[in-house]
Each structure stands twice: as C-alpha cells, then as structure tokens.
Amino acid sequence: MVAAVRVVPNIDRYAQRTAARRGFASPMDPSQQKEYAFEMAASSIRFGPGCTQEVGMDMKNMGAKRVCVVTDSTVRQLTAAQQVEEALAREGIQYEIFDKVRIEPKDSSIKEAIDFAKPYRPDAFLAVGGGSVIDTAKLMNLYTEYPEADFLDFVNAPLGNGRPIDRKLKPLVAVPTTAGTGSETTGTAIFDLVAKRAKTGIAHRNLKPTLGLCDPLNTRTMPAAVKASSGLDVLCHSLESWTAIPFNERTPRPANPILRPAYQGANPISDIFSLSALRSTVKYLPRAVRDPEDFEAQSEMLLAATLAGVGFGNAGVHLCHGMSYPISGQNPGYRHAGYEVSGPIIPHGVSVAVSAPAVFRFTGPSNPERHLAAAEAFGVDVTGVKREDAGRALADALTAFLADLGDQPAGLRGLGFGPEHVDALVEGTIPQARVLMLAPGLAKELEQEREQLRDLFEDAMTH
Known part of the structure; x- marks a missing residue:
C-alpha cells in the first residue's frame, strides 16, 4: 500500500478553504461563486x-x-x-x-x-x-x-x-x-x-x-531613462502580483475554462516568480541605470522582467496599473527626460510607479505579512514593525528607492497634475475592471470605490 503524499501546506490551505465553502444542497448565484482553481500559462x-x-x-x-x-x-x-x-x-x-x-x-x-x-x-x-x-x-x-x-x-x-x-x-x-x-x-x-x-x-x-x-x-543599447522606466514596470509587476487578492477569492467562477481570465489573483506558482523578480529588481536596477557597462546588472534585469512577466501574467496586477492608464492617457503635457519623442510622454513605468507609495499604504491592511515581506526585500528591518504599519513600511521603502534611483517625479504633481485633475483620473480608472477586481481592499460598490480612488489619487500627489 502506497502512503498518501500530503500536498504542500499552501495548496492544502487553499483546498481546505474552498472545500469548506462548497455546498451542493442549496443553489448559489453563479456570479457570487468564488474561484477554486488556477491555471499556469507562459510562453x-x-x-x-x-x-x-x-x-x-x-x-x-x-x-x-x-x-x-x-x-x-x-x-x-x-x-x-x-x-x-x-x-x-x-x-x-x-x-x-x-x-x-x-x-x-x-x-x-x-x-x-x-x-x-x-x-x-x-x-x-x-x-x-x-x-x-x-x-x-x-x-x-x-x-x-x-x-x-x-x-x-x-x-x-x-x-x-x-x-x-x-x-x-x-x-x-x-x-x-x-x-x-x-x-x-x-x-x-x-x-x-x-x-x-x-x-x-x-x-x-x-x-x-x-x-x-x-x-x-x-x-545594452537602452538609454538610462528607458532602463529606469522599464525597470520600474518590473518592480510594480512583482509587487502588485505578490499582493493581489488570492485566486480563490476572485468571483465569478468561470462557467467554462476558456473564460478563466489570464489575471487570476495571487497563487502559489506566481508567488515564486513575483518575489524573486522583486528581490532582483531592488538589487540590480540601480546598478543598471547608473553604469552602462554593468552587463551583469543588465542581464539580471532582463531575467527579472521575464520572471515578473510569468508572475503577473498569471496572477495579475491591480491598483498601480489601473491608476496608471488614465495618468498616461490624460497627460497634461509632461515629457520625460531621456526619451527621444516628438511630443509629451509619461513612460509606462513612470506612470505605474508614481502612485505606488500611496497604493501600498492603502493595501497594507489586506495582507500585512506580504507587505512586510516586500518591505524586507528593500532591506527594511521589519522585526519591530507592527502589522498595522506594514503598508506604511513598504510605502516608505518605495519612496526612498524612487528618490535614490533619480529623475523620477515625487508624485503626480511632478507630472503636472493637480487637484483639478482628480475626478477625471478617477473616472478613467473605474473602467479598468480587469485589474481593479484584483485590488485588495477596494470596494465593490461604485460610489464607495470612487471615493477610495479619489483618496488614492490625492495621496499620490506627493510622496
């Protein structure tokens, strides 16, 4: 008789939670049924x-x-x-x-x-x-x-x-x-x-x-500004996929596997890729930006980008990316230094990272342990940090990292936005349902969600 092999604790925990919820005696509203599986796909x-x-x-x-x-x-x-x-x-x-x-x-x-x-x-x-x-x-x-x-x-x-x-x-x-x-x-x-x-x-x-x-x-031919912006995209890919809602908290459960979204929520496989990419980015991005001859740092950043791609490509991103789309789409005229383009441009990585400190202050209470682990990746000693301060600890680490990287706007004001733009930015974010559904702590009710987003944009005006 072959002894049963116990699945890894993380999967076991997910399975127990799912099994405990399932009941076949009474019908459920399909739109409220939570996911029970995740799928791994990558090139x-x-x-x-x-x-x-x-x-x-x-x-x-x-x-x-x-x-x-x-x-x-x-x-x-x-x-x-x-x-x-x-x-x-x-x-x-x-x-x-x-x-x-x-x-x-x-x-x-x-x-x-x-x-x-x-x-x-x-x-x-x-x-x-x-x-x-x-x-x-x-x-x-x-x-x-x-x-x-x-x-x-x-x-x-x-x-x-x-x-x-x-x-x-x-x-x-x-x-x-x-x-x-x-x-x-x-x-x-x-x-x-x-x-x-x-x-x-x-x-x-x-x-x-x-x-x-x-x-x-x-x-190797990337200008320093492009290295910085693209690397900040890696940073937020890894942070957002690491802190997204768990896959088995997502609704609705798909009626057919073809309807299961690419962005599924945090899961044990994506977690491995996301956390590894985060640690590499913190270590190697400043080196890659500052020294065009640092081939090791450039190689490690390409590998980190690919690892983060596998992570977020299956777990998804959330508020930094959801908020970035109207930030870049409603650019008031900002042109990022180091980009040789004919008109205004907020590079994608810049538009994503500019709200990151505000975002992770907001999401911290949803999963303090994950936010503390992310702060630790930045070199923060988290042994004395209280759980309720996890989001602030990560936000402070991000703020310092962005300042040290150099040539990054210290908030939306640095891009030319002001309080008069907040409502339009909120309305441009609300349609990003594909990523907002993975945002921990974000309300489902529209008016409450709108108020939360307004507070986030106001907080993101300055770091």
Whole structure:
C-alpha cells in the first residue's frame, strides 16, 4: 500500500478553504461563486547572450515561410534587428518588415499595423523591440486570424466586448530589447483607446508568444531613462502580483475554462516568480541605470522582467496599473527626460510607479505579512514593525528607492497634475475592471470605490 503524499501546506490551505465553502444542497448565484482553481500559462523562454542568432532556425523549425517582422524605427537601426534579418536570410525565409510601431501604442497605430499584416498574410510573426512592439505584434496576429472581427470585439470589458480568443493564432516569436514589460511571456497587449482617454487592452492566454528569445546583448543599447522606466514596470509587476487578492477569492467562477481570465489573483506558482523578480529588481536596477557597462546588472534585469512577466501574467496586477492608464492617457503635457519623442510622454513605468507609495499604504491592511515581506526585500528591518504599519513600511521603502534611483517625479504633481485633475483620473480608472477586481481592499460598490480612488489619487500627489 502506497502512503498518501500530503500536498504542500499552501495548496492544502487553499483546498481546505474552498472545500469548506462548497455546498451542493442549496443553489448559489453563479456570479457570487468564488474561484477554486488556477491555471499556469507562459510562453516558452530561451535566455542567453547571443540567442537572437537562432531565430531563423526557429522559424524554419516552425515551418514558417512568410514572416512578418514587427519593430519600430529606432530598433530597426540596432544590432538586434540586423541580426534578425541576417538569421532569416541565412535560412532562406521570406519576410516583410513593419517598422512603424508607436511607442505607447494608440488604437490608431494598432489598426495601421493590422492593415499592413492582413494583405501580406504571414504564417508567422517576429517582434523585435520593447513591450509596445511585442503588444502590437500580438494584435496583428489576432486580427489577421479574425479578419471579420470588429476592433472592440476582443478589447477588455467594459470598454470592449471581452470576446474570448477561441482560434489558434499563428506562431509569434518575441525578441525583447528592453527589460521591463515581460510581454514576451504574457497574453496581454496594452494600448490607448483615444476616444475614451484611457489605456486598455486585450488579455487572453491564447495571445501569448510561442517563444520569447531573451538575449541580454539586446538591452545594452537602452538609454538610462528607458532602463529606469522599464525597470520600474518590473518592480510594480512583482509587487502588485505578490499582493493581489488570492485566486480563490476572485468571483465569478468561470462557467467554462476558456473564460478563466489570464489575471487570476495571487497563487502559489506566481508567488515564486513575483518575489524573486522583486528581490532582483531592488538589487540590480540601480546598478543598471547608473553604469552602462554593468552587463551583469543588465542581464539580471532582463531575467527579472521575464520572471515578473510569468508572475503577473498569471496572477495579475491591480491598483498601480489601473491608476496608471488614465495618468498616461490624460497627460497634461509632461515629457520625460531621456526619451527621444516628438511630443509629451509619461513612460509606462513612470506612470505605474508614481502612485505606488500611496497604493501600498492603502493595501497594507489586506495582507500585512506580504507587505512586510516586500518591505524586507528593500532591506527594511521589519522585526519591530507592527502589522498595522506594514503598508506604511513598504510605502516608505518605495519612496526612498524612487528618490535614490533619480529623475523620477515625487508624485503626480511632478507630472503636472493637480487637484483639478482628480475626478477625471478617477473616472478613467473605474473602467479598468480587469485589474481593479484584483485590488485588495477596494470596494465593490461604485460610489464607495470612487471615493477610495479619489483618496488614492490625492495621496499620490506627493510622496
């Protein structure tokens, strides 16, 4: 007789809580039934200096004969894009290049990219660039497979129809040239929906790349400002996924597995990736920003971005990201130093991190132990910190980290926002239901939620 093997305590705890709630004698409102399972999905990842040169063989191994290479005008001039072209040419693979990706994409730039891809009818996509490029390639892949679809069909509800992706998409290989979004691992693509003055996106695990080629040599050309901003995205990915509500507190339970969202809540597998990415980012981001020759720090940040991508790609993010979308979409005219763009820009990582101290002061009471563990990752001695002060301890550590990193706004005022903007920022956040549903401590009732968000934006005006 084989002895029963006891599952790990964390899973056991989840299972006991779920089992205790289940009752079959009386019917339940399906919309109020809590989740009981989580699902792990991520792209295949290859990591190592020089692995970009293998991409032609990868495409050949996938049977690709017509490849759409997606990049932006800056990356097209860099070694990463040149290596991709050489690798495809060596294998005799036909390709066309779309190099008009917009940094911080808008729905109009996404539609332009889709219009390029549809008549070419590629049998594979190859994205070379940062998160904006990879996200654009994901949506080119999606809408060429659904040529009859309206653009809003797949956009996250309530801004769009939230239609699930039920067809197999073409292979997509992602070659990241920044260390931030983790988009090479996730089924999420983000863009500005201009008419609504809000960032939104499309999220489904079937949207994720087939393969992410993470080559640290490709991130060496990042300017310091881009390293900082992209690294702050990693920081918030890891912090938010680590502190999101547990997966089995999410409602509603999906009626069909295809409806289970990509962002599911904190779970034991994502936890491992998120906490590891947080520790690495705290250690290596300041080094990577300050020293362009610190190849170890740059490599570790690319790895941290990928790890955080696996973590948040399954657990999700919450308030920092939900609040960031109207912050960037309603930019009053701020142009971040170090970005060579023609108009105002609040880089994504900056828009996410600027509210982080306020956010974690707010979420601290929901799970003091996790907030203390996060503060400890910043080097805080938490032995004497009271549970009720956990959020404040993490917020103070974040504030100091941002100040030491340099060239970061010390709150929304530093971006040009004032009290007169708060109501519009709140209204731009409320539609971000996909991430707000994972925010610990956020009210379900609309007016109460609106007041909480107003308080958060006011608190985020200064660190």
